[in-house]
Amino acid sequence: MTEEVHTSASAEPGSPVSIPFWRRGLWLENPALVQLLGLCPLLAVTTSVVNAIGLGAATMFALLVLSTSVSVTKRWVQPDVRLPVYVLILASAVTVVDLAMHAWAFELHERLGIFVPLIVTNCAVLGRAESFARRHSVGESFWDALSMGLGFGIVLAVLGALREAIGAGTLFAQAESLFGPSAVHWELRLFDGKGLGILASPPGAFFGLALIALIVKALTQRAARA
């Protein structure tokens, strides 16, 4: 990602800066599909759509807190110490999410395990603060973080749905662990018996992500030609 993409205020129509923030985060600069960042948790927790939504929401919260805080404090934080400060802000946000999940979404917290604390090391989050929030206003940083977080979360959810549907034959299994007791009947059983086991296993995550990236790339090229 080049600096010019984000720093020019007088860009020509059609140039990257003129693209709406939501389109950049959800599609053109999607952290998971285009920048290929944060793949470790993305691949590890997408065995079900509920896990994926849980981690996606946690990551989006951390991204929003970090980007907004970095933008608010950028005029006081010298470049030399910015990384320790970013990590402290991010660690605080992640601690809040981790403790909240531990207290109020215990089963989901047990399933996500170490991948919630590991958001601190997610380069999709830190990278966005460094490349965007540090150079932009609070409002712009907030909306950019929201779109990037949504983009990352949607990829997680789609990959989780794909793996759960084909790998286990269900959708929204154990939804109550994230959405509360009222979601206990949300589970959809698509077929009986064993699903395609390889999609539920770690290599299946790579296949699934590659498939989604392929479709997105093809659609992007098709739109560019039109």
Place this chain on the structure above:
Amino acid sequence: MTHSSSPTSFVPHVFVLVVSIIAASFIAQGMWLLTRDDIDSNERRKESVVLAKMYAPLKETNWGAAALEIPAPHGSRARRIGLDEATKVFVLSPWLSPMGYNAPLTLAVVVGSNARPIAVRVTFHRETPGIGDQFAHDDGRWLGQFEGKSLVRLQNWNATVNPQDFDIMTGATVTSRAIREGVVSALEFVHEFEQRYPQRQ
């Protein structure tokens, strides 16, 4: 998209770092205070489910009325549970085991009135996935070898002299030893309690 052109007025390094650390600490501490009761409650519920799976009679136990708390080493907890007038078991959970490959392990050990383990589980560990955590993926077979063994037999076990007496997880000698030492220390604790307070049998 506009570039922020606000003037910069940098604050000294140390001040920024100190303020950041203090703020982060307050946030973490505040959130912990807000959630600790719910987290404790969740952990207790999880523990009671694990213990009931380890030893079915514990499922019906009234943990408040039937349990005698025994002062345990720091980080561990020991209780003696009266299942009925005649049957008492010791529940040592959490029970800290010595250093594993990456970190100390936490065990749950149920010890019968004959001072032999009824069931052993590892409730927390940081062992290397696929190598040191084999005990978690074999339906309890490896941990099952502790059940019914006497303290003396476990104390005297020697991998070199009696390799057939105890199955070491392949490639995970340190983890195997750490779990065994944890179980031995739990049995020693129970043995010492029974020696010291025989009238409480």
